[in-house]
Amino acid sequence: MKKSKVCIMLSTYNGAKYIDEQIESLLAQSGVEVWINIRDDGSSDRTVQKVSEYAMSFPDKIRVIEGENMGVIGSFFELMRQTEPVYDFYAFCDQDDVWKADKLSRAVAELQLRQSDLPLMYCSSTQMVDQYLNNLNVWPKLPPNPLSVYNALVENCCVGCTMVINSITFERVTATIPSDQSQVIMHDWWIYLFVSAFGEVVFDEEPTILYRQHQGNVLGGSTEDWLVKWKNRWHRFANGKNHFILSKQASLFLQLYGEQLTAEQHSDIQLFIKQLERLWIQRAIYAFKMPFYRHNYLDNLVLKLIYVLKKV
Known part of the structure; x- marks a missing residue:
């Protein structure tokens, strides 16, 4: 059986400390063919050097784009713009987590059960861990109500680094990326809003990534009481x-x-x-x-x- 082609879009910024573990977990994905597009958002540490070394080792699988600092929203939207629409599915990735080996194959299997001519999005719970990968708690839990536009307009319950979208979602969102992104709360929230309005959102309560919590997180889940x-x-x-x-x-x-x-x-x-x-x-x-x-x-x-x- 032919494996699905998945492009992972990874935005980095001063992430040298954990980037090796993340990329190794991406390369270890099972059951799918993986390509990795990395956009660096103006790092001042060794991030670019590290990801460039991976690109040299895997020239057919990894592409590195060195960009100016745009912030997380702009960086991910720019990644979408610079990613060719030639893959079956597209995934978003942070720089400091670790993905389980079946993360993408599990997402693809769920999406392939749905109507293929609709915008589709998969997201999942995460296993939250500390900086040493010790388990903390599972977050978020399975939402009790429908994942509809009536939720997405006022709340984002989909963690961006777990999201996998089909080609229709990728192409339609990329074609209408707002020129002024100051009114977009987050790129993942925007995509959740789009898919909830026009397609179907799939939430998997099985954690598919180790979601690292540390002082350098740009955004993250909450372990607070x-x-x-x-x-x-x-x-x-x-x-x-x-x-x-x-x-x-x-x-x-x-x-x-x-x-x-x-x-x-x-x-x-x-x-x-x-x-x-x-x-x-x-x-x-x-x-x-x-x-x-x-x-x-x-x-x-x-x-x-x-x-x-x-x-x-």
């Missing part, structure tokens, strides 16, 4: 860091894809944006009956609260 978690959330909110990010991303999504949405989707997203301009009592009435939801009960209440406060 609930009190610390909510204290940090409140601090970010009080400092205005998360104000308006959901409504801005929703407006951009509606601008780019509005004509492709169903009438119901278009109407619901438009109402989510427009009701923010109403009086607070009207916002409150809408917030407690709106179709958009987060999976966790308390997170959902917070969503309604910040909507009423006009900070969503």
